Amino acid sequence: xxxxxxxxxxxxxxxxxxxxxxxxxxxxxxxxxxxxxxxxxxxxxxxxxxxxxxxxxxxxxxxxxxxxxxxxxxxxxxxxxxxxxxxxxxxxxxxxxxxxxxxxxxxxxxxxxxxxxxxxxxxxxxxxxxxxxxxxxxxxxxxxxxxxxxxxxxxxxxxxxxxxxxxxx
Amino acid sequence: xxxxxxxxxxxxxxxxxxxxxxxxxxxxxxxxxxxxxxxxxxxxxxxxxxxxxxxxxxxxxxxxxxxxxxxxxxxxxxxxxxxxxxxxxxxxxxxxxxxxxxxxxxxxxxxxxxxxxxxxxxxxxxxxxxxxxxxxxxxxxxxxxxxxxxxxxxxxxxxxxxxxxxxxxxxxxxxx
Numbered sequence: 001x002x003x004x005x006x007x008x009x010x011x012x013x014x015x016x017x018x019x020x021x022x023x024x025x026x027x028x029x030x031x032x033x034x035x036x037x038x039x040x041x042x043x044x045x046x047x048x049x050x051x052x053x054x055x056x057x058x059x060x061x062x063x064x065x066x067x068x069x070x071x072x073x074x075x076x077x078x079x080x081x082x083x084x085x086x087x088x089x090x091x092x093x094x095x096x097x098x099x100x101x102x103x104x105x106x107x108x109x110x111x112x113x114x115x116x117x118x119x120x121x122x123x124x125x126x127x128x129x130x131x132x133x134x135x136x137x138x139x140x141x142x143x144x145x146x147x148x149x150x151x152x153x154x155x156x157x158x159x160x161x162x163x164x165x166x167x168x169x
Numbered sequence: 170x171x172x173x174x175x176x177x178x179x180x181x182x183x184x185x186x187x188x189x190x191x192x193x194x195x196x197x198x199x200x201x202x203x204x205x206x207x208x209x210x211x212x213x214x215x216x217x218x219x220x221x222x223x224x225x226x227x228x229x230x231x232x233x234x235x236x237x238x239x240x241x242x243x244x245x246x247x248x249x250x251x252x253x254x255x256x257x258x259x260x261x262x263x264x265x266x267x268x269x270x271x272x273x274x275x276x277x278x279x280x281x282x283x284x285x286x287x288x289x290x291x292x293x294x295x296x297x298x299x300x301x302x303x304x305x306x307x308x309x310x311x312x313x314x315x316x317x318x319x320x321x322x323x324x325x326x327x328x329x330x331x332x333x334x335x336x337x338x339x340x341x342x343x344x345x
Binding site: 030032033036037038040041043044045047048049051052061062064065069070073074077105156159160162163164166167 | 231333
């Protein structure tokens with residue numbers, strides 16, 4: 001037994017979570033593949049919409065439209081996809097919580113998602129502050145390009161780590 | 170039809186490509202998840218291109234963007250995603266042909282994919298022959314919206330079916 005009491009209570013929590021009626025219902029029926037397939041569609045929605053924003057930030061696509069317009073019209077789709085992906089992902093997680101929590105690919109995936117979230121936050125708070133000055137620019141400023149490139153890499157990495165999770169469990 | 174599928178499946182199993190992908194997928198560390206991640210990334214491109222063009226035509230997304238310009242800008246990327254999808258998906262089909270050719274869900278996926286591609290091609294070609302074709306008149310727009318609604322459903326069906334291929338064996342037709 002793990003001597004650290006907080007690790008022990010976490011293990012007990014995973015144990016309790018994995019033994020709920022809901023976890024059994026998902027794990028033993030067609031609920032799991034249904035959640036997984038909806039998860040893939042939600043991921044495609046998140047990443048598909050974010051890639052369009054990233055490519056505009058990099059100044060390589062949709063250059064006819066202001067950055068603020070592209071961002072404003074696509075962000076709600078990213079959020080909608082993210083909420084669906086989180087709910088379906090949580091549904092799959094509770095079937096074997098301890099196994100996922102210890103899965104290195106899953107840990108990497110969560111880390112990449114946190115970094116992607118930080119990138120979005122920094123971009124919105126810092127980079128977009130003076131967007132009025134470069135809103136219609138084709139040659140976007142370095143900070144916008146950086147945010148776009150970092151986002152592309154982090155989301156591509158999250159997909160790879162997500163798919164890898166299933167191969168380690 | 171079953172004989173034809175058996176013949177194709179046998180031909181795939183006996184091919185050199187089969188031996189090659191089986192060797193690669195079982196010996197290169199991490200290759201299966203990497204190939205699957207390429208497949209999913211290409212699915213994201215499909216979602217971010219043709220599906221968003223459809224959503225724009227339906228009046229649901231990116232209202233500021235011009236339909237004709239969008240089709241010309243995004244659909245080439247839909248076509249570019251296809252070779253990636255076919256090669257990444259094809260590796261698994263060549264590795265285990267019987268798993269796919271005798272799987273009804275794989276049949277459903279292909280049956281939904283073909284009309285989805287025909288609709289995308291129609292949208293693209295007519296817009297290319299004449300810019301603004303789909304917004305030229307009310308009937309044109311109604312047709313474009315009808316095609317778009319069907320197209321979105323078809324693509325969602327393709328993505329759902331894609332993930333269910335892996336589960337079909339033991340959920341619906343166990344040990345058959």
